[in-house]
Amino acid sequence: MKLTPKQYDRLLQYRIAVDDMIKGNFDLLLNPDTDDPVGKLGNSLIELGRKLKTQSQYIETITQLVEKINAGFTTSDILNHIFESFRPYIPYDRIGFSRINEENQTVTALWCRSYSDNVKLDVGYEARLANSTLQDIITTGQPRILNDLEEYLAKNPSSKSTRLIIEEGMRSSLTCPLIVEKKPIGFLFFSSCKPLTYANTHTELFMQLAGIISVTIEKAILYERLMELNELKNKFLGMTVHDLRNPIAIIKGFLDLLLLQDNSDYYTKVFDHIRGQADKMLSLIGDLLDITAIEAGKINIQKKQENIIDVVNDSVKTNRLISMGKNIEIQVDLPLDLPDVYIDKARIYQVMDNLISNAVKFSESGTVITIKVYLKDKSVCVSVSDQGQGIPQSDLPKLFQPFSRIGVRPTGGEKSTGLGLAIVKKIIDLHNGSIEVESQPGIGTMVTFCLPALKM
Ligand SMILES: Nc1ncnc2c1ncn2[C@@H]1O[C@H](COP(=O)(O)OP(=O)(O)OP(=O)(O)O)[C@@H](O)[C@H]1O
Ligand SMILES: [Mg+2]
Structure with a gap:
C-alpha cells in the first residue's frame, strides 16, 4: 500500500x-x-x-x-494506616483484626476500629476455629463476601459474631485471611453499614496486598513480643544483679577487716587475691546494672556545664597507675583554651575510663597511648590512640553491642566482659554526641568521641 x-x-x-x-x-x-x-x-x-x-x-x-x-511499627500503627488509607479502594465502616491462636485453635479479636459508637464485637472477643466458617476461609485461602448479613444470620442463627456486628449496624462484610508462608495467622474483617457493598474487585485488590499485609502484621506482633520479653529480661537481670551486689560488698568488707587484723605475708597475698576477685565482680555488677538501666531507659543523667579537661585529667591519673605496671606510657595533648560542655561528669569519666583502660588492656608493654583533646567544628572531641593489637575491620561494627567480646584479647589477663563500649555508646548518645573507632591490626586503635560545645 x-x-x-x-x-x-x-x-x-x-x-x-x-x-x-x-x-x-x-x-x-x-x-x-x-x-x-x-x-x-x-x-x-x-x-x-x-x-x-x-x-x-x-x-x-x-x-x-x-x-x-x-x-507502621506496631500492629495498631499498621492497622490504623490501613483504616485511614484503604477507603477509596475497599469501602468499610469498620475494620477488625483477629489473631489465630494455634495452641487452642481459637480466634481472638485484637484490634477494631469503627465509625459506629456502639461497638459490640470488641477486642478480646474469642471464638472457636474448628468447624467454623472461618476455617473454610483458611482452607480456600480466599476472602469471603457476605452482602446481606441479616439474611446470613436468619440462615445461621447460631453465629454470635454476625449477630453482634449487625447490632453495631453493619449489613455486609468482607472477611480476608492473613497467611504467612502458608501458615494462617489471622483475619481482617471489613464491614459496611450498607448491604451489597462488596464485589470481586475488592477481593482482587485485597489479594494483591494480602502477602505484604500479613507479613507486616506478623512482624509487628513478633516485634512487640520481643519488646515484652526484653523488658522482662531487663527486669530479671536488674533484680538479680542488684541482689548480688550486697552480699559481695559484705564479703569484701569482711576481707578488709581480716586484712587489718592479720598481716602475715601468706594471708595478705590470699586476701589480696580474693579482694581483687570481689572488685572484679563488683565492677561487672556495676556494668550490668548500667546496661540494664540504660536499656530500660532508666539511666540517671545529671548534666551540668563542665570543662572536659578535668574529667580527662582525673581519668588519666587513675589509669596511669595501671599502665605503669604494664610499662605503657600515657601522653596527653591538651589545648590551652576549650569551651565547656554540658555533661554528667561521672558518666563521661566512665567513658574516659573505659577507653583508656581498653587501650592499656589491649596493648603490649613498651607502647605509648596518646590522648588528645581538641575543638572541631562546634564540638569538643577527645581521642584515645594506642599502639596495640588493633581490631579487624570486620569486627568494627560489633564493638558497641553488649558482650561484644571479639577475637582481640587482653595482653595482661585483665577482665574483659564486653560491656564497656556498649555503655560508652549509650552515654555518648544521651549527651547528643558521636563516637568513632579507627583501627588497623598490628598498628593500633583510635577511638574518638565528640560532644556539642557550649559557647565560649
Ligand atoms: N583499644 C582497643 N584495641 C583493641 N581491641 C579493642 C580496643 N578496645 C576494645 N577492643 C575490643 O572490643 C571489645 C569490646 O570492648 P569493651 O570495652 O566493650 O569490652 P571489654 O573491655 O572487653 O570489657 P569491659 O569493658 O566490659 O570490661 C574488647 O573485648 C576488645 O576485643
Ligand atoms: Mg572495656
Whole structure:
C-alpha cells in the first residue's frame, strides 16, 4: 500500500505518541478519524494508552498502600494506616483484626476500629476455629463476601459474631485471611453499614496486598513480643544483679577487716587475691546494672556545664597507675583554651575510663597511648590512640553491642566482659554526641568521641 502524504503525517504523529507513552504520558491527543488501516492503528494506540493509564494508576495505588502498611511499627500503627488509607479502594465502616491462636485453635479479636459508637464485637472477643466458617476461609485461602448479613444470620442463627456486628449496624462484610508462608495467622474483617457493598474487585485488590499485609502484621506482633520479653529480661537481670551486689560488698568488707587484723605475708597475698576477685565482680555488677538501666531507659543523667579537661585529667591519673605496671606510657595533648560542655561528669569519666583502660588492656608493654583533646567544628572531641593489637575491620561494627567480646584479647589477663563500649555508646548518645573507632591490626586503635560545645 502506498501512503498518502496525510497518512504519512499521521504515522509520524503516532510515533511521537508512542514516544510519549514510553515517557509515561498516556493521554494521547490523536485524532485518527479515518477508517483506513492507518486510522485503525491510531484507534488501537488510543485504546492501548487508556489501558496503560489504568494499569499505571493501579500500580501507583498499590505502591502507596504498601508504603502506608510498611510505615507502621506496631500492629495498631499498621492497622490504623490501613483504616485511614484503604477507603477509596475497599469501602468499610469498620475494620477488625483477629489473631489465630494455634495452641487452642481459637480466634481472638485484637484490634477494631469503627465509625459506629456502639461497638459490640470488641477486642478480646474469642471464638472457636474448628468447624467454623472461618476455617473454610483458611482452607480456600480466599476472602469471603457476605452482602446481606441479616439474611446470613436468619440462615445461621447460631453465629454470635454476625449477630453482634449487625447490632453495631453493619449489613455486609468482607472477611480476608492473613497467611504467612502458608501458615494462617489471622483475619481482617471489613464491614459496611450498607448491604451489597462488596464485589470481586475488592477481593482482587485485597489479594494483591494480602502477602505484604500479613507479613507486616506478623512482624509487628513478633516485634512487640520481643519488646515484652526484653523488658522482662531487663527486669530479671536488674533484680538479680542488684541482689548480688550486697552480699559481695559484705564479703569484701569482711576481707578488709581480716586484712587489718592479720598481716602475715601468706594471708595478705590470699586476701589480696580474693579482694581483687570481689572488685572484679563488683565492677561487672556495676556494668550490668548500667546496661540494664540504660536499656530500660532508666539511666540517671545529671548534666551540668563542665570543662572536659578535668574529667580527662582525673581519668588519666587513675589509669596511669595501671599502665605503669604494664610499662605503657600515657601522653596527653591538651589545648590551652576549650569551651565547656554540658555533661554528667561521672558518666563521661566512665567513658574516659573505659577507653583508656581498653587501650592499656589491649596493648603490649613498651607502647605509648596518646590522648588528645581538641575543638572541631562546634564540638569538643577527645581521642584515645594506642599502639596495640588493633581490631579487624570486620569486627568494627560489633564493638558497641553488649558482650561484644571479639577475637582481640587482653595482653595482661585483665577482665574483659564486653560491656564497656556498649555503655560508652549509650552515654555518648544521651549527651547528643558521636563516637568513632579507627583501627588497623598490628598498628593500633583510635577511638574518638565528640560532644556539642557550649559557647565560649
Ligand atoms: N583499644 C582497643 N584495641 C583493641 N581491641 C579493642 C580496643 N578496645 C576494645 N577492643 C575490643 O572490643 C571489645 C569490646 O570492648 P569493651 O570495652 O566493650 O569490652 P571489654 O573491655 O572487653 O570489657 P569491659 O569493658 O566490659 O570490661 C574488647 O573485648 C576488645 O576485643
Ligand atoms: Mg572495656
